[in-house]
Amino acid sequence: xxxxxxxxxxxxxxxxxxxxxxxxxxxxxxxxxxxxxxxxxxxxxxxxxxxxxxxxxxxxxxxxxxxxxxxxxxxxxxxxxxxxxxxxxxxxxxxxxxxxxxxxxxxxxxxxxxxxxxxxxxxxxxxxxxxxxxxxxxxxxxxxxxxxxxxxxxxxxxxxxxxxxxxxxxxxxxxxxxxxxxxxxxxxxxxxxxxxxxxxxxxxxxxxxxxxxxxxxxxxxxxxxxxxxxxxxxxxxxxxxxxxxxxxxxxxxxxxxxxxxxxxxxxxxxxxxxxxxxxxxxxxxxxxxxxxxxxxxxxxxxxxxxxxxxxxxxxxxxxxxxxxxxxxxxxxxxxxxxxxxxxxxxxxxxxxxxxxxxxxxxxxxxxxxxxxxxxxxxxxxxxxxxxxxxxxxxxxxxxxxxxxxxxxxxxxxxxxxxxxxxxxxxxxxxxxxxxxxxxxxxxxxxxxxxxxxxxxxxxxx
Ligand SMILES: [Zn+2]
Numbered sequence: 483x484x485x486x487x488x489x490x491x492x493x494x495x496x497x498x499x500x501x502x503x504x505x506x507x508x509x510x511x512x513x514x515x516x517x518x519x520x521x522x523x524x525x526x527x528x529x530x531x532x533x534x535x536x537x538x539x540x541x542x543x544x545x546x547x548x549x550x551x552x553x554x555x556x557x558x559x560x561x562x563x564x565x566x567x568x569x570x571x572x573x574x575x576x577x578x579x580x581x582x583x584x585x586x587x588x589x590x591x592x593x594x595x596x597x598x599x600x601x602x603x604x605x606x607x608x609x610x611x612x613x614x615x616x617x618x619x620x621x622x623x624x625x626x627x628x629x630x631x632x633x634x635x636x637x638x639x640x641x642x643x644x645x646x647x648x649x650x651x652x653x654x655x656x657x658x659x660x661x662x663x664x665x666x667x668x669x670x671x672x673x674x675x676x677x678x679x680x681x682x683x684x685x686x687x688x689x690x691x692x693x694x695x696x697x698x699x700x701x702x703x704x705x706x707x708x709x710x711x712x713x714x715x716x717x718x719x720x721x722x723x724x725x726x727x728x729x730x731x732x733x734x735x736x737x738x739x740x741x742x743x744x745x746x747x748x749x750x751x752x753x754x755x756x757x758x759x760x761x762x763x764x765x766x767x768x769x770x771x772x773x774x775x776x777x778x779x780x781x782x783x784x785x786x787x788x789x790x791x792x793x794x795x796x797x798x799x800x801x802x803x804x805x806x807x808x809x810x811x812x813x814x815x816x817x818x819x820x821x822x823x824x825x826x827x828x829x830x831x832x833x834x835x836x837x838x839x840x841x842x843x844x845x846x847x848x849x850x851x852x853x854x855x856x857x858x859x860x861x862x863x864x865x866x867x868x869x870x871x872x873x874x875x876x877x878x879x880x881x882x883x884x885x886x887x888x889x890x891x892x893x894x895x896x897x898x899x900x901x902x903x904x905x906x907x908x909x910x911x912x913x914x915x916x917x918x919x920x921x922x923x924x925x926x927x928x929x930x931x932x933x934x935x936x937x938x939x940x941x942x943x
Pocket of ligand 1: 680681682683684685686687714715716717718719
């Protein structure tokens with residue numbers, strides 16, 4: 483992974499290699515500008531040549547992948563990878579608990595209350611707060627990365643599958659008709675329509691491998707179009723083989739066990755034209771569109787792409803699945819991207835504190851005294867600190883996010899858990915709180931299937 487570089491006017495330059503950054507820092511030609519993401523500022527230089535860099539985004543519900551893909555003469559290279567961990571669930575839980583507490587408080591004095599006049603409308607494009615936070619997270623990072631890298635364009639995955647192309651495969655030219663991209667888009671569509679469950683056995687075989695399946699086999703003249711496809715687990719798919727649906731139903735009825743009865747029942751329904759109803763795909767993609775539009779308002783050269791294309795690009799390059807790798811593979815040019823990241827940055831959204839004036843217990847009664855200053859001895863909760871404790875039980879070096887306490891004894895959330903009661907005089911701020919906690923992560927996800935762990939080299943600045 484490359485290091486972000488600013489010139490002496492704080493304008494972004496081309497990110498440089500780690501070794502180069504180390505050399506510049508050693509020679510005194512640069513200084514550390516920011517710890518996370520690691521950014522250096524050059525002391526002398528002003529301006530310089532840059533290559534086009536695109537910001538690629540794969541929005542997810544819990545984790546979003548971001549990659550900076552540079553276009554060099556030798557091709558496209560992902561030079562920066564990042565994960566953003568959203569806090570949608572936390573926001574939901576907090577609002578839910580506030581709602582419950584308010585309700586119980588109102589009900590304690592049970593005089594009659596007239597129903598409220600129903601005059602509340604939600605504006606068009608309204609999203610619940612948990613989803614809005616995702617949009618805001620992306621907006622924040624798009625702005626931050628524009629400020630520290632020469633970003634010229636953006637690619638955002640906004641839909642899981644391209645419905646237009648699935649319904650009308652002829653619109654995208656020959657390559658598309660012959661099936662390769664059509665197949666990927668169709669598979670994503672089927673996964674969504676069947677909610678990741680086999681259409682034949684409804685999951686009774688417990689086979690986790692799901693494939694797109696021709697209802698009438700191609701060998702018997704079945705077409706490649708959408709109408710002739712369902713989602714099937716591999717076991718059902720292989721069992722059915724090249725049989726005509728009617729023949730397979732007869733075979734299943736002869737076997738007459740639980741799985742086969744389910745298969746024959748479902749196959750009969752499918753043959754009469756039944757397909758699961760499609761849940762509103764627009765609602766599923768609403769947040770992704772909101773993210774895409776927000777990024778487009780910041781970077782005018784923004785393009786929207788589908789998840790089927792991302793998956794095709796990633797699979798053809800034989801990359802493992804990870805959010806930032808998916809991000810690097812988004813879009814038309816995502817099929818030829820080399821990954822040059824030995825680690826990635828994981829930024830977890832932590833919010834900016836609470837507006838509540840005092841904590842309450844589970845019944846809604848005040849539990850603590852009123853909130854006092856949020857800054858204690860110059861520290862604020864969320865600052866990243868290095869605590870060097872010379873002696874005592876907590877002796878050692880603790881690096882992490884600080885939670886301030888009024889008495890000057892802070893808690894530091896390190897990688898290996900919380901360390902409590904660290905005196906403020908032993909702490910040094912490395913980066914002020916900006917709503918995120920930072921960690922470094924392995925660039926290639928360690929595989930769970932094998933015992934081989936990928937060696938991770940983390941930066942040592
Ligand atoms: Zn099945």
